[in-house]
Amino acid sequence: MIRRRKTTPRLMSRPDTGNPSRAVFTRRALVVLGAQMAALGALGHRLYGLQVVEGDHYARLAENNRVNRRLIAPPRGRVVDRFGIALASNKVNWRALLLPEETNDIAGTLDRFSTLVPIEARDRTRIEREMRHKRRFIPIMLRDFLSWDDMARIELNAPSLPGVLIDVGTTRNYPFGPLLAHVVGYVAPPSEKDVTGDATMALPGMRIGRAGIEQTQDGRLRGQVGAVEIEVNAVGRVMAELSRDEGRAGDEIALTIDSGLQQAVLGRIADQSASAVVMDCRNGEVLAMVSNPSFDPSLFDSGVSQAQWVDWTNNERTPLINKAVAGVYPPGSTFKPAVAMAAMQAGTLSPTDRIFCPGYLDVGGTRFHCWSRYGHGSLTLKDALKFSCDVFFYEVARRTGMEAIAAASHAFGLGTHLDIEVPHTRAGLIPTPAWQRGRGQHWNGGDTIVSGIGQGAVQVTPLQLATYVSRIATGRAVQPHLIRSTGGKLVEGTDPAHWPGLDMPDAFLTHLRTGMFAVVNEEHGSAPMARLGIPGVQMAGKTGSAQVRRVSRALRESGHFDSSALPWEYRPHALFICFAPYDAPRYAAAVVVEHGNAGAAVAAPLARDIMTDTLTRDPANRKEPPGQVVAEVD
Amino acid sequence: MNFQKRLLRAEPNFRLLAKLWQVNWLYVLLICVLAGVGYGALYSAAGGSAHPFAGPQTIRFAFGLVMMLCVALTSPAVLVRLAWPLYGLSILLLVAVLRMGHVGKGAERWLIVGGMQIQPSELAKIALVLVLAAWFHRVSYRRMANPLYLLPPALMVLLPVGLVLKEPNLGTAVIIGTVGATxxxxxxxxxxxxxxxxxxxPFLVRIAYSHLHDYQKARITTFLHPEGDPLGAGYNIxxxxxxxxxxxxxxxGYLHGTQGQLNFLPEKQTxxxxxxxxxxxxxxxxIAVIGLLMTMxxxxxxxAxxxxxxxxxxxGLGIATNFFxxxxxxxxMVMGTIPVGGVPLPLISYGGSAMLTVMxxxxxxxxxxxxxxxxxxxAVTDEA
Structure with a gap:
């Protein structure tokens, strides 16, 4: 290249051979050129490394760079009663959020915000806690349920509140408040242990079911979280939507509850500490499940104050506990039909057998008293049920043994875990010698005797009692349930034919029903106050007064024993179980009034009024519930 | 002395057309190809539009092309005479820009003359190349051994380097110094x-580093640890x-670069x-663009x-090295090998001053x- 060209000789004034400047220049220029080419070559090599060798790594970063995923919280499914009346719904909630990454001075922003809209000290600590745990681009809720005035104040001062934004969310609304708090339950913000990992839990306004149907059906009600993938540019402006998954709104769940009946039952119970369950005894649908006193479920949405919590937990009437499924009581005399069934099945009692009641029974040196100190004389099963004679059932229990009684009780649903859609149900207990041995104690004959009248260690829940009486009434092993349809689809079990028959002879069940009919409707029956005032419709039932404290013999024999004079917590529980109409059983009910003193005087009239109300608002007389699928489930 | 006569003596067959024929058209073609690449890139940088980058840049290029050919036909004797005035002007402008220049993004400084932004440091590079070439042209190889002949040109280099450092524009100062040294x-x-x-x-570098501005030090730090501050100074890299x-x-695909089109890429047009x-x-x-640059x-x-x-x-050495x-x-800079420093890619990046000085x-x-x-x-003292 450096060869000398002779084509333009005229331009050359002198030959420059031997010019040291040019020779040195050429050498050095080649050195410089070499360095330059090497440098550019090295850059080309570096480019290969960045684009091809590490290309995938940076391409992934590029995808993150431009694709922004945003979650869409699905609306939580409603809970409605059997007629479509909303029991839990969503209402619009204007709230102020803080995006920590958009402000440099979080404390200052919070201070200025609180001069406009007050933030409680409790909220402030929550906000500070969330700020430590959440990522900086996840908004934190400052205040919800903003009024128009609050919003206007915030919007006006927006320039001095960097990072604060107003957002519309939804909040759970319980139109009936305490009425169905135990059944429907409530929602609360996820606790810190829920938040770990799942990004959906960190969405502002995210609520999870904490009790009742809200808890057990949380997955269905919550639905599927949606997501939008959007392409954003460097300053976060949305350029295009790449994909959109709307998610799925939560299913609407229709309960078997009749909110009108529920209201009527609660109204009748008034201020007593009591629970009542009304069931459709043909298919196990729970029409009313009342536990009184109750609480306001909406208080949990924004967090319950310490004072409120202490108030609830210290209350001896346990407002937070659903007594219908978690309250356990000795069944008292309501247990007697189960004992009779066990005896008939075991062959230790025939319906025509007579047992003499002198007012007491001596077993192994211990005297067990009948509630009537004069005795009932010679009795058949029907009479024994009618008068609720204790001695008759002491004797029957002694003959039959506790294992058989427990087996029959379990078949009726007593002392078992019933498969119902609310949490924290209790099984109660039908004690047996095996159970007593398990506790390291000896089973005495006397234990069987007292268990025969539903005292001692026997414990059942009101829901079990309602199931028990339903099974007696229909002879079917119906399971109580609270859900009628989910997402518009009827659940299985709405048809009586879905339920298998009990493994008990119908004749035996008839004897029980006849006895229970006599209790209410015959002369000298133990619960005349339970007679219905509806012409042509009769109710069958059984009373129970369950002692919570042993009554001493001296006191009993003094003749001046009056349990109503005892302090409230020592008075016997008042129970009543019933079904109606007697000739074509449709409804079953169980009422337990805590420390109500006497089943016949307190629980029976209560049950009568409840049953009257139930019969008069018979859903069969009403138009088909709206919004329900008529298609048969089979 | 009669300038015309001297010129004719230095160049016996002074004829404009003949000289135009002598222009290295292959090289001109290379320049045009590179400018074409620049046009395409600026068209894409505007999201597929000649406005606002590619169009104005083409007008500047056309103007630059005419200027380039005019300079190409100018004889060295004239250029030598132009060297000192141009150098003086560039120093004056560098002083002026220090006094009343606009500062943009902490680095480049420019003057606004007749609605046009002028970066005196760009002019200074060309002026320095010219004045150094003119100086060394008169110094024979033998005299180069005498340090006294190196002192004036060393001052010619240090003066603009010092002024540009004071702007402060480290990148350009290093380029000017390196061109001079080469x-x-x-x-x-x-x-x-x-x-x-x-x-x-090494000692001078030590001292220089202690005089660097904080943002310059930050650039060096973030260059060494770019992930340390992804949304701050390391963001660009x-x-x-x-x-x-x-x-x-x-x-x-052309016009489909996601990062560039979505503006994640900072200053993508420059x-x-x-x-x-x-x-x-x-x-x-x-690699094709790098190959083109290597060829140039x-x-x-x-x-040269x-x-x-x-x-x-x-x-030739000065201009080629400056371009390199x-x-x-x-x-x-864009590959994250050295700290970011406001140096455009000649003929491709959008910008008037750089385009005109490069041309x-x-x-x-x-x-x-x-x-x-x-x-x-x-210099006639070579033979001795």
Whole structure:
């Protein structure tokens, strides 16, 4: 290249051979050129490394760079009663959020915000806690349920509140408040242990079911979280939507509850500490499940104050506990039909057998008293049920043994875990010698005797009692349930034919029903106050007064024993179980009034009024519930 | 002395058309190809539109092309006479910009003259090349051994370097200094002199670093640890690397580079234009551009070596090295190899000052080619 060209000789004034400047220049220029080419070559090599060798790594970063995923919280499914009346719904909630990454001075922003809209000290600590745990681009809720005035104040001062934004969310609304708090339950913000990992839990306004149907059906009600993938540019402006998954709104769940009946039952119970369950005894649908006193479920949405919590937990009437499924009581005399069934099945009692009641029974040196100190004389099963004679059932229990009684009780649903859609149900207990041995104690004959009248260690829940009486009434092993349809689809079990028959002879069940009919409707029956005032419709039932404290013999024999004079917590529980109409059983009910003193005087009239109300608002007389699928489930 | 007469004596067959024929049209074609690449890139940087970058840049290029050809036809004798006034002007402007210039993004400074932004440091580079070539042209190889002959040109280099450092524009100062040093090297500076100069450099760097501005130090720190502050000073480098990586081997397709089109890429029409090209055209496109730049540096150096006068040789060396440094600094910057420093990619990046000075430089280079056989005003003391 450096060869000398002779084509333009005229331009050359002198030959420059031997010019040291040019020779040195050429050498050095080649050195410089070499360095330059090497440098550019090295850059080309570096480019290969960045684009091809590490290309995938940076391409992934590029995808993150431009694709922004945003979650869409699905609306939580409603809970409605059997007629479509909303029991839990969503209402619009204007709230102020803080995006920590958009402000440099979080404390200052919070201070200025609180001069406009007050933030409680409790909220402030929550906000500070969330700020430590959440990522900086996840908004934190400052205040919800903003009024128009609050919003206007915030919007006006927006320039001095960097990072604060107003957002519309939804909040759970319980139109009936305490009425169905135990059944429907409530929602609360996820606790810190829920938040770990799942990004959906960190969405502002995210609520999870904490009790009742809200808890057990949380997955269905919550639905599927949606997501939008959007392409954003460097300053976060949305350029295009790449994909959109709307998610799925939560299913609407229709309960078997009749909110009108529920209201009527609660109204009748008034201020007593009591629970009542009304069931459709043909298919196990729970029409009313009342536990009184109750609480306001909406208080949990924004967090319950310490004072409120202490108030609830210290209350001896346990407002937070659903007594219908978690309250356990000795069944008292309501247990007697189960004992009779066990005896008939075991062959230790025939319906025509007579047992003499002198007012007491001596077993192994211990005297067990009948509630009537004069005795009932010679009795058949029907009479024994009618008068609720204790001695008759002491004797029957002694003959039959506790294992058989427990087996029959379990078949009726007593002392078992019933498969119902609310949490924290209790099984109660039908004690047996095996159970007593398990506790390291000896089973005495006397234990069987007292268990025969539903005292001692026997414990059942009101829901079990309602199931028990339903099974007696229909002879079917119906399971109580609270859900009628989910997402518009009827659940299985709405048809009586879905339920298998009990493994008990119908004749035996008839004897029980006849006895229970006599209790209410015959002369000298133990619960005349339970007679219905509806012409042509009769109710069958059984009373129970369950002692919570042993009554001493001296006191009993003094003749001046009056349990109503005892302090409230020592008075016997008042129970009543019933079904109606007697000739074509449709409804079953169980009422337990805590420390109500006497089943016949307190629980029976209560049950009568409840049953009257139930019969008069018979859903069969009403138009088909709206919004329900008529298609048969089979 | 009669200027015309002297000119004719230096160049016996002075004819404009003949000289135009002598212009290295192959090199002009290379320049046009590179400018074409620049047009395409700026068209994409505007999201597929000639407005606002590609159109104005083309007008500047056309203007620059005419200016380049005019300079190419200007004889070295005239250029030598122009060297000192131009150098003086550039120093004056550098002083002026320090006094009343506009500061943009902490680095570049410019003056506004008649509605046009002028960056005096750009002019200073060309003026320095010219004045150094003119100086060394008159110094024979033998005299180069005498340090006294090196002192004035050293001052000529240090004056603009010092002024630019004071702006403060570290990147340009380093480029000016390196161009000057390369010309000293090409002019025949003795090796012992070089050694004597290089030894104290580390100490000088030490002292210089302590005088750096905080933002300059920050650039060096973030260059060393770019992930340390992804949304701050390291953002540009990381985003540039991401864009390059997402280009891959074959690229995302013209006008479809996601990072560039979505503005994740900072200053994509100026400093980071190469990143955008490499994102859209992939490694294949990137290496093609680098190949084109290499060819242009190679051509410039060959033109320099081909010249029979020291002025032409040093002019070619200075211009080619200046062009090379622009390219190398810009490419290293976008690939995260050296700290970011506001150096555009010549002929491709959007910007008037850089375009015009680069074209003026190519004009000088082509003039060296056209007048490669001229032996005007040579130092006559070579033979001794």
């Amino acid at each position: 010309m000293f090297f090409g002019a025949g500076m003795r090796l012992w002199q070089i050694v004597l100069l290089v030894v104290p450099v 990381i985003q540039s690397k991401i864009a390059l990586g997402s280009g891959g081997m074959w690229g995302q 400093d980071f234009i190469f990143t955008m090209i490499a994102e859209e055209w992939g490694y294949v496109g990137g 540096v190679l051509g410039g150096m060959l033109i 070596m081909r010249s029979r006068n020291q002025f032409g040789r040093l002019l 440094l622009y390219c190398a600094v810009n490419l290293s 003026f430089g190519f004009g000088l280079l082509l003039s060296a080619w056209v007048h490669r056989n001229s032996r005007f005003g040579e």
